[in-house]
Amino acid sequence: MVEVITALCRTLGVETIPAPDGTLAIELLSRHQPDIVIADLKMEPVGGLDVLRAARQQNLNVAVIVITAYGSLSTAVEAMRIGAFDYITKPFKMDELQLAIEKAITFQTAILENIHLKHELRDKYRFENIIGTSAAIEKLFALMRKIVATESTTLIQGESGTGKELVARAIHYNSLRHSKPFVAVNCGALPENLLESELFGHKRGSFTGAVSDKIGLFQEADGGTLFLDEINALPLALQSKLLRALQEREIRPVGDTKNRPVNVRVLAASNESLDLKTRAGHFREDLFYRLNVITLEIPPLRERKDDLPLLIQHFLQKLSKQNRHPLKRLSSAALELLKNYHFPGNVRELENALERGAALCDGAVIQAEDLPPHFTTTPSVPILGSTNDNSGHPVLLSLADFSEKAEKQYVLRVIDLCDGNKLVAAEKLQIGIATLYRKIGEK
Secondary structure, rough: OOOHHHHHHHHOOOOOOOOOOHHHHHHHHHHHHHOOEEEEEEOOOOOHHHHHHHHHHHHOEEEEEEEEEEHHHHHHHHHHHOOOOEEEEEOOOHHHHHHHHHHHHHHHHHHHHHHHHHHHHHHHHOOHHHOOOOHHHHHHHHHHHHHOOOOOEEOOOOOOOOOOOHHHHHHHHOOOOOOOOOEEEEEOOOOOOHHHHHHHEEEOOOOOOOOOOOEOHHHHHHHOOEEEEEEHHOOOHHHHHHHHHHHHHHEEEEEOOOEEEEOEEEEEEEOHHHHHHOOOOOOOOHEEEEEEEOOOOOOOHHHHHHHHHHHHHHHHHHHHHHHOOOOEEEEEHHHHHHHHHHOHHHHHHHHHHHHHHHHHOOOEEEEEHHOOOOHHOOOOOEEEOOOOOOOOOOOOOOOHHHHHHHHHHHHHHHHHOOOHHHHHHHHHHOHHHHHHHHOOOOO
């Protein structure tokens, strides 16, 4: 039988190691570490279940096919419980065994692809892939390295376009939970009634349209990380339910009567100060403190202009690889425009500008006119403040005041270019409408 099965495997192009008994099979397992094992259950003195256990102990992903007599189906069931991939009963046809082997090969291919994909994801989200060497970014890296080994709930704060989700993914894929799911949801993108169902799931018939049970994102992320983006937009009614989920580590689907335990690490992100929002009464204080165990502040691009050359090089190389064209470069005039630009949309705005420039330029050089029009029409901002300081001398603005005035004037200009439509302007600026109102000083 061993010779017949060996011959079949070799016709399928599979490297095969024959073993006439269970004792030799277990010895060969550690020496060759096979992907697939085919074993008869009834062998003396070492049986197929012993071989199965030894194979699974060495490699949880090994596919073990067991062969059993029809009268010993209970033993086959026990083998499946232990972790056998498949079983066939004697007497069997060779095409039946061939099909089982081909299924095992497909399974092993999927396992290898999954492992490769996970390695790629870990490489993609290494800390070093968050581009920058400025003091602000190095400080961020230092904090991230400290928290990846913890289970602490973490709040990531930063303006739109600074890379909050990139930071969240880097934390997940460098943590002990890296092999489990990373699930992201934008709390500002869904209406309240749908958001509750998305987060916690629902039971069939709990509301109109609930035609079947649905598991929520908390359960989908079980064992891994749940990233709550734009947590500042979470409706007050849902804030209490999220607080309970964080405190009790359990959720209750909409329409259900039972709580369900979940094991997730929550990372939350906000593009506005949750502290100020809490003080204004628009965010629950107890939830804020629960989320604010550890806070990561991502600096805006205007505060880390030293990183601009590295970021430009990174995005141009990415575009070259993505579009399969020669590497583009910036003209000195275009580079000067970027250096002097305020970047209200931060790193995302820089990437979009370079993508546009690479698409529109003639040849290998991106000229100033290839960049978005507003890069060349940045509004002027008064450098001097009021002269009313009792001495008659002009008062220089602080950098923070200058940045605030420049940002406000640019936002107002974009609103004007959008014919006064603030929703369209917010979309162009890649910020939330609440953030837009805050930046122009309106409620």
